[in-house]
Amino acid sequence: MRKLIPLLTAFMLLVSVFFTACSPSESEEIPELLEPAVVDIDTATGKNQELYNIASYEGIVEPEITEYSFTTSGMIAEINVSIGSSVKEGDVIAQLDVSAAQSMVNSLEKSITNAAQVNALTNKQTECDIEIAETELLQLKANEELDQIEIELKEVKIEGLRNSYNAAIKMQQMSMEQNRKQLNMYQEMIDNCTIKATGDGTVVFCAAGIGSWAQANVTMIWVAEDTTSMISCESIKTDLVENAYDVYAMTGNGRVEVTYVPYDRATYLSLVATNQTLKSNFIINDDQSDLKNGMSVFIYVVSDYVQKALTVPINAVKTEGAESFVYLITEEGTQMRKTVKVGIKTTSVAQIIEGLKEGDIVYVGN
Numbered sequence: 336m337r338k339l340i341p342l343l344t345a346f347m348l349l350v351s352v353f354f355t356a357c358s359p360s361e362s363e364e365i366p367e368l369l370e371p372a373v374v375d376i377d378t379a380t381g382k383n384q385e386l387y388n389i390a391s392y393e394g395i396v397e398p399e400i401t402e403y404s405f406t407t408s409g410m411i412a413e414i415n416v417s418i419g420s421s422v423k424e425g426d427v428i429a430q431l432d433v434s435a436a437q438s439m440v441n442s443l444e445k446s447i448t449n450a451a452q453v454n455a456l457t458n459k460q461t462e463c464d465i466e467i468a469e470t471e472l473l474q475l476k477a478n479e480e481l482d483q484i485e486i487e488l489k490e491v492k493i494e495g496l497r498n499s500y501n502a503a504i505k506m507q508q509m510s511m512e513q514n515r516k517q518l519n520m521y522q523e524m525i526d527n528c529t530i531k532a533t534g535d536g537t538v539v540f541c542a543a544g545i546g547s548w549a550q551a552n553v554t555m556i557w558v559a560e561d562t563t564s565m566i567s568c569e570s571i572k573t574d575l576v577e578n579a580y581d582v583y584a585m586t587g588n589g590r591v592e593v594t595y596v597p598y599d600r601a602t603y604l605s606l607v608a609t610n611q612t613l614k615s616n617f618i619i620n621d622d623q624s625d626l627k628n629g630m631s632v633f634i635y636v637v638s639d640y641v642q643k644a645l646t647v648p649i650n651a652v653k654t655e656g657a658e659s660f661v662y663l664i665t666e667e668g669t670q671m672r673k674t675v676k677v678g679i680k681t682t683s684v685a686q687i688i689e690g691l692k693e694g695d696i697v698y699v700g701n
Contacts, residue, residue: 377699378664379648381691386644387580388681392615392634394568394584396626398559399618401536405431407527408551414543416556422532428556429543431528436521443518447511454507461500468493536560563618564626566593568634570613573597580640584617584632591624593617593634639679646684651697652677661691662698670698 409431416428472489536558543555566584576582576595584591596616598606606613617634619626626632651661652675659677662670675690691697 378696379651379699381645381647381687381693381695381697383643383645383693384684385640385642386646386679386681386684386686387637387640388679389635389637392568392571392636394566394617394632394634396564396619396628396630396632397567398536398561398628399563399565400539401533401558401560402554403428403530403556403558404552404554405429405528405530405549406551407431407524409528409549411543411545411547411549414541414545416538416541418538418541420538422536422538422558424532424534426532428530428532428558430530431549433525433528436524436528439521440518440525443514443521447514447518450507450511450514454511458500458504458507461496461503465493465496465500468496530556532558534558534560535562564628565596566617566619566626566632566634567614568617569615571615571634571636575638576615576636579636579638581637582617582634584619584626584634586624586626586630586632588625591626591632592620594620641679641686644679644686645688645691645693646686647691647697648699649680649683649685651699652685652687661687662700663691664696664698 411429412432412434413427413430415426416422422428468489472486472493475486475489538556539559540557541555543549549555573595577597582593582595584593594617596618598613603613615634647661653660653662658674660672660674663673665671673690676688678686678688680686
């Protein structure tokens, strides 16, 4: 027990020294504690701004492809192109067997020419006969000794010549008109059996062959036009494009004006029936653009455009069933649930049509 007393005394001495060293002296200032920082809740102010949705679609510049087909069925007699061939506007690309129709055309053309010559000669002779008869009538009238009956007979003869002449002219015209109709019919048959290039270009595919049968209105030759290009991209809903506020293409050098070209009904149904991939095509309006075939571009479709829309962050709008609402921050700093009517939504903001006014503060949260 006596041995512990010196140890306890030494321990208490050390503790006393330690606290004395750690205690501040009178000359040292005690630091002032700061009040806890106040952090505002996550809020946003409703504001008017230009609002729209914009979607982009990657596309590629492609030459416009013209599809050629015969308008009538028949045996192919002539193919003047192959894949890679260059064609000029007006060139005959292909033709069906038109030998029979061409023979009729040749025959009718000769018949019309001959008939015109014969008619001209016959009519001239009739006109001369009438002139002679009229001259004789004048001579008869000048002879006072002649009986009036003879003069009247001559007048009747002249009237008959004129009537016959007029009737012959009408018959000639009817005959010529009939021949011309037949000629036009056979010429149209030949035209329907002939495919001519509507512009300059390069043949990219040809499914026709001499001696094969061609079905009317079935595409057989595809030509890439040299002077026109289109932008093709993934399929965009027609309604979205047609009702868009703005549609344009963008390249490295800026904006390029384009025009949407929807499929016609027959083409659309054909693509769907054959399970082909649908695309959206746009004509390039700017002839001076730097777009070249094979270049990648983006098509931008701007929709739901409002010039002045009251907006809040999209996270501020809550839903419960069919109701949309926000938490409005009151002047006292409390939150009040407020039903709103929402209009256009983007990935970041929502348009408030009813329920708020510009400058209202809403709770955003997460």
